[in-house]
Amino acid sequence: MSAAPGRVPDGPRGRTGAEPRRGALDGPSDVASAGQHTGRRPGEGDTRGAILEAACDEFAAHGFDRATIRGIAAAAGVDPALVLHYFGCKAQLFGDAISFPVEPAAVVRRSAAAGIDGIGAAVVRSFLEGWEEGQNRRRLVALLRSAMTNDVALARVRDYLGRRIFGPVTRELALPDGELRATLVGSQLIGLAMLRYVTGSEPLASASQDDLVEAIGPGVQRYLTGDLGAAAPGGEERAGRS
Amino acid sequence: MSAAPGRVPDGPRGRTGAEPRRGALDGPSDVASAGQHTGRRPGEGDTRGAILEAACDEFAAHGFDRATIRGIAAAAGVDPALVLHYFGCKAQLFGDAISFPVEPAAVVRRSAAAGIDGIGAAVVRSFLEGWEEGQNRRRLVALLRSAMTNDVALARVRDYLGRRIFGPVTRELALPDGELRATLVGSQLIGLAMLRYVTGSEPLASASQDDLVEAIGPGVQRYLTGDLGAAAPGGEERAGRS
DNA sequence: CGGTTAATTCAACGGCCGTTGAGTCGACCA
DNA sequence: TGGTCGACTCAACGGCCGTTGAATTAACCG
Structure with a gap:
């Protein structure tokens, strides 16, 4: 090509994350999350597994750096803090989500x-x-x-x-x-x-x-x-x- | 190395402890930069070229997302704002730094x-x-x-x-x-x-x-x-x- | 049925980042 | 010699991010 190096990657910080979908009450300072009420949910659901699924998808789609805990949490339908509650930190979550059965031989x-x-x-x-x-x-x-x-x-x-x-x-x-x-x-x-x-x-x-x-x-x-x-x-x- | 899925990438963005809050109104608020005085520099140097060099290295070392304008500016010995003064935005800088002569055939x-x-x-x-x-x-x-x-x-x-x-x-x-x-x-x-x-x-x-x-x-x-x-x-x- | 524990959200902190606008200073031209 | 213009820095804004601690609620166990 010639010397028209003009446009290259991505917008300023733009990414199309999951929808915020805030609930009735307003005014949380940071961002809106799932909108569920606080406390433990009734019934049994494999929330931890859902987080791992979502993390795997996000990491596959964006790589480690660009994938965000907030995005993973939104995709899993939970609060970001719950992700850290289970996995401690982003790096640990990556390790758990990406680990796969290696059959060496x-x-x-x-x-x-x-x-x-x-x-x-x-x-x-x-x-x-x-x-x-x-x-x-x-x-x-x-x-x-x-x-x-x-x-x-x-x-x-x-x-x-x-x-x-x-x-x-x-x-x-x-x-x-x-x-x-x-x-x-x-x-x-x-x-x-x-x-x-x-x-x-x-x-x-x-x-x-x-x-x-x-x-x-x-x-x-x-x-x-x-x-x-x-x-x-x-x-x-x-x-x-x- | 690293057998268990435990620890994985990147240092945590975590706290460093001290430095409670920024001072009243003296001292640079954001980060310290080169320390040069303000205004145009004497003599002639290819500052723009130096920025391109540094950008190329940083992008090669970290990829687009992880390379930072501040890091590139520091490597080139200039203020981050100068980088944007020349290239407008990070994406443009990437394009200019990475473009290379393609001899198609x-x-x-x-x-x-x-x-x-x-x-x-x-x-x-x-x-x-x-x-x-x-x-x-x-x-x-x-x-x-x-x-x-x-x-x-x-x-x-x-x-x-x-x-x-x-x-x-x-x-x-x-x-x-x-x-x-x-x-x-x-x-x-x-x-x-x-x-x-x-x-x-x-x-x-x-x-x-x-x-x-x-x-x-x-x-x-x-x-x-x-x-x-x-x-x-x-x-x-x-x-x-x- | 009361108490413990785990699941879950809320609200916030501090940090780094891209970007901006205003200001300062040297080179260059008439 | 004075004025213009470009090079260059300073200081800050707003945003998103990872992470934390406290509060709230359901399940579970005796």
Whole structure:
């Protein structure tokens, strides 16, 4: 493009939160909340679970920094203070909402069953199923969104990659250049997740799992067991940063 | 590190204890700034350029939302108001700081010179050189970081991919399934950028360009000109979500 | 049926942020 | 030499945010 850098992001502080919907009486100083009367609610409802649901959605939609406790509380239909009553602080809430069952060796267990020639396809399929199973997708999108601007979320993504992708893969196949191979696989899978789940780039976003396994599996297979050229012969790379 | 879901990101915005209230009417009320005296500075310095530099760094380090005008001003050694004096608002500043020379067809021009069999390697090399040339790396990291939580930055990433990767590639090679091929290439390249430049995953982050071209080029080549299986035969693409 | 405990809201505090308007000072031109 | 204009800072406003402590109400247990 030329030199017309004009407009870029977002309004001053604008965000379309949930509606305030204040009740009858007026005059609370800060903001209006649910409008319910005070005290414990009758009946049983899983309020805590509702908060976790709402938090997961908000974090997935906006990332850690931009998601607000007030917004989460509004989405869950409760007062913001209740959120902190249950979870202590925003960071703790993030941790509880985003935590998901990591089955560390699931990828590689399938791979072993698939045999050495099918391991690329098995890794891709396992990755896709992991993302699209249950609540994982929302949680992982939230994690990926937050990781870009939040150090601890980034550390958690690293942990996810290391524990769920790199570790099992390099351990199972005791090949030379295991770490390089693992990060190459990781780069393809993370890129796939970004375009398919976060940005929703279109032919990729609605392709079937089968088609993706067919399209991407061979490349992953090559990263795992193929010839990578003279890359990382073992001796002379990584003068890198600290 | 950090096994339990317990502690997660960011320092609490919490109290620091002392400093009960601001004084009567002397002393700067908001925060202390550079301490320079008021009025125009003697000599000539490229203050505007310094602000742009600082903004680029801050946006790259924290993303759009978390970077602050006050922080940028402090890094540039000026008053926050001067930043707005030059750029109007934060969004405009982001646009000016992040804008970079897009040479739209650079990727494909090299590719044409490389011949059909070397196009994968040429695309990868061109991508790496584009990222590592001049200020592009900081700017692109800033863009990628911001894109996760900012719609306009995301749109700009989409534009970058479409204009610089997908568009040229699909136009040059008039192959069937051009869009699928282009997004597959994009997924590999974006994933590579994430791990190499944003998270700094280690064997990948300090590998040489040559090694990466050798390692990744063939996969990209296959996405561009190879057989992708039964993927996207043209008729029946998934009813999909949403 | 009284007392304890947990769930829930209310009201507010202090902090950082983007933005603004008014003022001060140096460079430059006639 | 005086005036204009742009560079630059100061001080503040209003807003949203995370967090807190006290008050209120329902469930639960003996």
